[in-house]
Amino acid sequence: MLGARGLTIVWGDTPIYWAWRSLPQSRSPSLPLRVRAHAVLFISVCGKRSYFTFLRAYSFSTCRFSEVAELVSVCWLDIKGKIETRLLSPKTTYVAFLVFKFVRANQGFESLPAKALVRFVGDEEEKSSTVYLKQPSTPVTSEGLSGRFPQERKDKWMEVELGEFFNDQGDDREVVMQLMEIERGNWKHGLVVEGIEIRPKIHT
Incomplete structure (x- = not known):
């Protein structure tokens, strides 16, 4: 591949057209910056217990490469x-x-x-x-x-x-x-x- x-x-x-992102290759996801910002807002509104539900909903699953476009x-x-x-x-x-x-x-x-x-x-x-x-x-x-x-x-x-x-x-x-x-x-x-x-x- x-x-x-x-x-x-x-x-x-x-960068204004394409961004290079690091996606999870393990159980600890590295999310795009704008998603992490949304996650912080999500925590402030819904509390930390809902944070992991948010991550699972966004999850890209495992990627075979260190970066995607x-x-x-x-x-x-x-x-x-x-x-x-x-x-x-x-x-x-x-x-x-x-x-x-x-x-x-x-x-x-x-x-x-x-x-x-x-x-x-x-x-x-x-x-x-x-x-x-x-x-x-x-x-x-x-x-x-x-x-x-x-x-x-x-x-x-x-x-x-x-x-x-x-x-x-x-x-x-x-x-x-x-x-x-x-x-x-x-x-x-x-x-x-x-x-x-x-x-x-x-x-x-």
């Missing part, structure tokens, strides 16, 4: 990862997934189509697909939406398929995996990116 720090995120190093606010979403095929098994089809979550105060992703792309570097042909990062809130809002939707993982993170590729000979090539939403132009915030996972396709 490629962690968020190993990805190319447009404006990822600009939290979207502060952007209108141009562009996340890209690369991997060398020599690191993978030959004669194998792989599927790439964006692994993410939302903070509670998220906005701008409801029924918002994004473009997903998986291709070899140097290939002229680009086959993209449509994905959604949020499930529609009601069956009515899902009518007419065509594309892939996210699923919850066992580790309580979400994942959405970006696409697949066949590693033919396992030679030294690069695969690009990308998620983009650059057409709507609406402001989005509250997305937390853990990384991009590449795993062999399970044939059913």
